[in-house]
Amino acid sequence: MSAIERMFMVIGDPIAHSLSPVLHRAAYAAFSLDAWYGASRVRACDLPDAVRGLRALSIAGCNVTIPHKEAILPLLDDLTDRARAVGAVNTVTLRDGRLIGDTTDGEGWLRSYRDEGAPSLAGQTVVLLGAGGAARSILYTLLTQDAACARIFIINRDRVRAERLCAAFAHLAHGTVLAACALDELRASEIDVIINTTSVGMEGELAGACPIAPDFFRAHHFVSDIVYRPAQTVFLSEAKRRRAHTHGGLGMLVYQGALAFEMWFGVKPPVDRMMAVAREALQVKG
Numbered sequence: 216m217s218a219i220e221r222m223f224m225v226i227g228d229p230i231a232h233s234l235s236p237v238l239h240r241a242a243y244a245a246f247s248l249d250a251w252y253g254a255s256r257v258r259a260c261d262l263p264d265a266v267r268g269l270r271a272l273s274i275a276g277c278n279v280t281i282p283h284k285e286a287i288l289p290l291l292d293d294l295t296d297r298a299r300a301v302g303a304v305n306t307v308t309l310r311d312g313r314l315i316g317d318t319t320d321g322e323g324w325l326r327s328y329r330d331e332g333a334p335s336l337a338g339q340t341v342v343l344l345g346a347g348g349a350a351r352s353i354l355y356t357l358l359t360q361d362a363a364c365a366r367i368f369i370i371n372r373d374r375v376r377a378e379r380l381c382a383a384f385a386h387l388a389h390g391t392v393l394a395a396c397a398l399d400e401l402r403a404s405e406i407d408v409i410i411n412t413t414s415v416g417m418e419g420e421l422a423g424a425c426p427i428a429p430d431f432f433r434a435h436h437f438v439s440d441i442v443y444r445p446a447q448t449v450f451l452s453e454a455k456r457r458r459a460h461t462h463g464g465l466g467m468l469v470y471q472g473a474l475a476f477e478m479w480f481g482v483k484p485p486v487d488r489m490m491a492v493a494r495e496a497l498q499v500k501g
Contacts, residue, residue, distance in 0.1 A: 220249040222272070223479065226265055227258040227280035232418055232444045234376070234493050235278050238472045241492040242484040250275075259286065266290040269307065269460055270314060275481045277307040278472070281414055284318075284348025291316040301355045302383065303348030306475040317478065320349050321356030323471025324410075324441065328468075331462050333437055337362035339433045342398075344426050345412035346371040349441055350359035353412055356382065358387040367391040368401060370427070403433050409454075410439045416448035443468050446497050465493055 217437065225235040231254075239252040257265040262283055269277055279287055284303040286498065292313040298304050304316035330337075341357065341364050343350055352367070357364055367388075371377035377395035385393060415426040422445070432438065439455035443464035451461045469489050476484040 216227040219350070221251075221275040221479075223250060223252045223276045223278075224274060225252075225254050225278040225280060227283060228256050228258055229419060230254050230256040230280070233280065234443070234468060234496055235280075235472055236493050237385050237496045238469060238489045239476065241488050242473075242476050245485045245488055246480075248480070257283065259283070259416070260284055265289055266314065270309065270312070273309065275309050276475065278475055279307060281304050281347075283449045284320075285351075288316065290314075297355070300387075301348075301351045301404035303351045305348070305352070305471065306478060308383075308478060318352045318355075319471040319474035319478075320467070323353070323469075323474055324353050324439075325356050325360060326469040326470040328439065328462060330466055333460070333462065334407075335362050336360065336364050336408070338365045339407040340364070340368075341408045341410065342368050342370060342401065342406055343410050343412060344370050346373070346376045347412065350412040351380065351384075352386055353410060353441075358384060358389075358391060358393075361405025363389070363428065364391050366394075369393075369395045370398055371395070398427055398431060403431050403436075406436060408431075408437045411439070411448075411450050412441050414442065416440065416445075416450050417442045418444050424448055425453055425478070429457070432457040434458040437462065439469055440464050443493075444497065466495065469493055 225233055233254050236252050236254050243250045264304045287304050293315050298316045301318050305320050306317045308315045330499040369377040381393050381395050409425050413426050415421050415424050432454045436459040438459045439462040440448050440450050441464040442448050455461050473484045473486050
């Protein structure tokens, strides 16, 4: 066996912004692991070839980001029950020659939310912006955690897609009201938590944009953005201007990566160290 015993990577498009290599390499160094973690831009049309390449190159594990979290499902050999229920994958593990898909996005978001000292989600009214892979994973987590939300509203540019998402998860809602809607159908005073799961506001062509009208924010809102680059998106800045509590995407990134690390190596990684190197990479103080 060569000095590098196991290889890991993240795939997506775009991918240059990804901090996953920084996080995982820091964890490998902490445990003195002979492992390597890289990043590769994979266009949608090349995804089938890329997945075949994972197996051919014996890539032990792979993280998956936008826009492949849903498209990769039929290309894998099997899915965990969670990934099958969510309908999206962000973590792939090579096990006995078979590629197994799972998702850690939702659990990563929830751990980060709680780590921020956020209020319990029990009885809360939540607005979820987006209906893609990250939205599906977070919605699944919201509906299966112990502290049940009172209401969850899904807002997406394509309302039909939001309605389909609600229909797909209706069996998990139990006592939670789950509905697709437009922002102008909601009263800001009745909303507790707003979560942006879209890429709006990310560095690049979407930078400087806000996924909802800023005048919707209220001081009592807890506003969460899964985008972590830039650390302070327009979405969060506008919410903060209106004295809302804000929660950036860096914690979710670190925790979902930590959960993937634990799957691959069977030990808990140094989350504090991973967070520190991520902050350093983003030049975020404190």
